[in-house]
Amino acid sequence: MSQAPRRRAVNPKEDCEQIPLYPVSSRSQNTSLPQTNVDYSRSSYDALALKKDSEEARKPYWKKKETLWSWTTGGLLVALAAIVRFWGIGFPDGVVFDEVHFGKFASYYILREYYFDVHPPLSKMLLGLAGYLSGFDGLFDFENIGDKYVDPAAGLNVPFKGMRSMPAVFGSLTVGVVYWIMRESGYPVAISAFSAGLILFDNLHVVETRLILLDGALILFMSLSLLSYIKFHQLRYRPFSTAWWAWLSSTGFFLACTLGCKMVGLLTFCTIGTAVVWDLWGLLDIKRSHPLTMEHFSKHFLARTICLIVVPFGVYLSFFWLHFKILNRTGTGDTFMSAAFQETLMGNELLMNSQELRYLDTITIRHKETNMFLHSHVDRYPLRYDDGRISSQGQQVTGYPFNDTNNNWQIIPTHDIPDSGRGRICRHKDIIQLYHPMTDSYLLTHDVASPLTTTNQEFTTWPKADINSRYNDTLFEVVLVEGFEGEPWKTKSGWFQLVHVPTSVKMWTGLGTLPDWGYKQQEINGNKAHQERSSTWFADEIISDESLVANRTGEKEVKKVVPMNFFKKFFELQVLMLQHNAGLTADHPYASQPIDWPFDLSGISFWTDNVDNQQVYAIGNLLGWWICVLGLSVFVGIVGADALARRRGIQPIEDHLRNRLYNNTGFFLVSWMFHYFPFYMMSRQLFIHHYLPAHLSSALVAGSILNFILTETINYPVSVAGTTTRLRPRLRAVITKRAAVVLGILSLAVVGMFGFLSPFTYGSTGLTPTQSGYEQKTSFNLDPSL
Template structure:
């Protein structure tokens, strides 16, 4: 599925006197229909090229004006600029940070900051912080997405032009993106979506250009557009992981194309298996291997720049952190000996392992009975009830004093304040009936009949046998030895009987990183003790792929954890109908606000025509089953192949979101919205220019075996094909659509640009679907 436009070329002489009529034998050989269609396209381009170029120039200029107009307002941090502006500053300071998104889009911001000489001193801590007083070149940062967003409009136009659509169709598709408030709003701020949407649009354009070279496979242009398609796909997924949907779009089209090449019944016959293997390998190289190489490259740049310790250290292993200079955690690491007093802290929630005299209740709210043992909880503050003494598994002897604790050692923990030993047993925890309760027992029980239940294994993450156990740097899982459950906690507070502290229980799933703990300090060790000496640490190296795999695991895990509710989150079924937006910024004194919202009339038109397209295809299929052929060949081919490709792009960028459990927002629909605009432009062509041309007559003649009429061949130009009543109707439709969409765009501009401020009545008039706008009363 792709554009049906064919490459330009000269008309080959097929009917040479005395020769047999030649039939194409593969994608590199032209059938007579391909030749006729291609030559007609060549004349079409020549006849209307200047019209298309002038319209392209005008639309591009308007795109830049609409994105850059008033870009300096507001002169303070807006919405997620707190994240991506901060990341650009960290790049410029070479300070390691962690984010769930790949680095490409953020590197572009850092590059822009570097170009204007910014040093990264401002960290974008809070929404509303002033750029002016902090001397931040924020206009330069915002200019990057504004440039990319403007070029997205240009690329949208080029997609339609390259696909062979009429000028009104090109203008409608590009105009819907040009006049869309959501695309404008998202590309005027320091956000990643401008990069994502442009890369997605470029992947469609480059693949169409590649497909148009199908008659000259493995040629220079064929390879160029294949590689560029792969590069665009790489930029897409290297900005956000939802860029994977573009791979699904292009991959689906490639599978259909390869399946067609394999068909021996196709005109010219199918490819031989060796030739098919070459086509398959070339596409795999250009669309899988090349994108993956570029994807790795951006991470290599990421690691090369971020050489200093920073706020992202906590997300990485100690081995990774040893590759960063000035790492405080490693500098403060102290080897732990038996009989040391230690405090244990949960890596994810930062809660301390804590205990106190209070007991578990006899019965929980669901009727289950507890052990009524001493409570063991997670506590956010450090006090003496967090102090535990680490004891060896074997009987205590004087020889154990001063011996280092090592990886995989079996140990006991003594709670110093209550003089009891930590224990886990086969009793259900308060919140998780499938998890084990943690409690403590007196010393006589710990070294008597319940001795085995008090043994725990220290399992250092990524540690080697015999590796020393250290404070701060040794991230470990505390595994109950008899039952093989991991000590775990979570943020849901216990009821009042548990003082609203965190539950500690035994998790049967050992693999999750949420089971990881660390020793925060050794209170029993004096500050001037020789073990606390901090010799200068040498920065170590780590293989790139090992660092990359570790970061990938951490990124995917934290991405999946973004499940908490958000006041402006929305569901996919709400997006095509624009049921709600997102509040980006407000200014109480001036009653100004930026509310992220698409152009309602444009979105509703696009969503309606998506349904119309599905209905047209369904009606055509039913008609064909009943023996009614209502469409000519060219129109049906365009409807199923080119428009179908755009519809496929919309579907693959929309429906996968229904499978996600993470937070979702309106901006996730922007790539799908661009694809829906392409469908709208294509349907304008279908409705108003669906008249059979001379191409169709030639095609029917070839099918029936008739010879072309005698006389000189004459090409039909675009001015002739797209002329008369159909073109007048198309231009009228184009004008009406653009006028209506422009009116809606203008009406919502104060919410997109953040000025001027609106009074209560003006705001209420813009609450078309109950949008949760500020200052409405």
């Protein structure tokens, strides 16, 4: 490459708006730019100052032309992304993979029926809005993969294309946002378009954003969060200006939207939070050319606290307020929630039919989580277990899934009760006995190890004829969940824990089943862990007993919807979401591990048609993903080599290039790290689509590194100048012919790989023998029936 001419020295008092005719070769010459003298500047940052006064009048012709070309390119990319995502959006015309869940949730918003899910509600509310605007009545149940949306014979005409269109719009806009991020970071049009193209022509992004799924909104809001913070950072020399506040507030708003789609939005918070802490650390530096007073620094700190913590929290709360406001009727999610929560839902059958329990009532008791009945029968525990332990050989007490007379238990008082009236009501913290009529015995637990869980106590029964010898061991305290003194114990809604009085253990059951001698029924035992949430039970129903009818006075209470404090509802749901999210540990044939994701080693079969040899298979663009991996690796290599060289007194990279590389590309890398590495610490079920936010970040890194390799300069500066800024000279990054050829080849290769994998993406074309045999050449776990 020919040597570029050296730029003349710049006098700070001059206008500094003259542009060199050719780009300055910053690596071939050791040409240092003049140091800036800017209010609020930091030596570790790019002091990228642009004078705004009369800027349009003094803007060079090439700048105007590039701006027009830049906007045109961005618009074309978004249009092309829309074509790629909307093409054939009506196929498959049946339910695809997780549309089973998220289509169903969207229908619940239209029907206004309460449901429970581990994800926050924003994406699902948007899908519900798309269905509502498309004319969906919410009656299609999205029950099974492959169920047809349109079936004239069955009277089905679900407007699924309209519901799929909203994620497709989000996916198309994401491509434009990625391009915008790169342009605002100072990269040329071609480089910015290449990064956007890695998202535009990525098969996994396309699949996830053309179906009724959550990730389209998640990725869009995540990218808008990054863009907003970059725009805010450009205004760091004009703190507290209107634009400064606007972009800082929009960062907080989009962070809340990201978190409102999925809990992984917390990782985007961590990304922005790290950048904010680094920024504040620089502002605190007393060695700055213009150090801030602590009062001024406190204003910066308070502004970020309000806009990046208070505002997002308020917006996040508003999503749940709207969620509760819409879903005000009983639905499938009732049983996950507390009795107080269920009382807020119109038509909740459990609470409408709840009755106060009285002593001597015969009831059935069920476990809240597993729905098993508390059960006993005449069979006994074996004297000796397989591991050699000795049991009490008492009567078995188990969890049983079906209705049976052996599920009946009578509430026996331990104190005198009146013949009638409210004095017979069993209340919170009353001491009772549970009598088993079918075997004429009382429930008992004692200090003997249970059959399966040796750390827990065995539950058994003791015959009524000899009750005096073990009376104390049959005493249990009824502790209502969040109960208050004197609160009546009720059927259906009265969740309780049964606490053994002498030993303080709680009656508990898990998923462990007894061997053949226990008829494969669920083990019941006494758990010493008082915080164990799975020790919660409820009285299911009162068994009819004519002899006690006279003891009941008045008609059954007609229940009305009872309001509940919003924050109590909010925090109850947050805890349940986190608990159940962590509990998604079951095996899945298409689950994958984080180590596989960057290399695109596995995917997910969304839908299969064996007759026509068609399949929708979610997998990334192999070439595009490997370019991103190489970009990450090269960046780490460059930073390492630069650190070693500087250790030896060599400056291989100019300061302004190094600042851009470290601060901007480093920001993208931090985003990738936060959106990727935390998954290694998660024990829950994971899939390749969890890598999508990290993949977007890696596409930004790849474009930045490609710019570093292919161009000799950067677009410089890119930030907005303050009112007292000493200006720097401008540089313009120019894509050489050689660089253009390299970009063209890489782009065509990425598009070609997208085309090759497109039958998996769209599923509308029968797979060729070459594509069907691709499984043998890769580690793709395609449907084996193809």
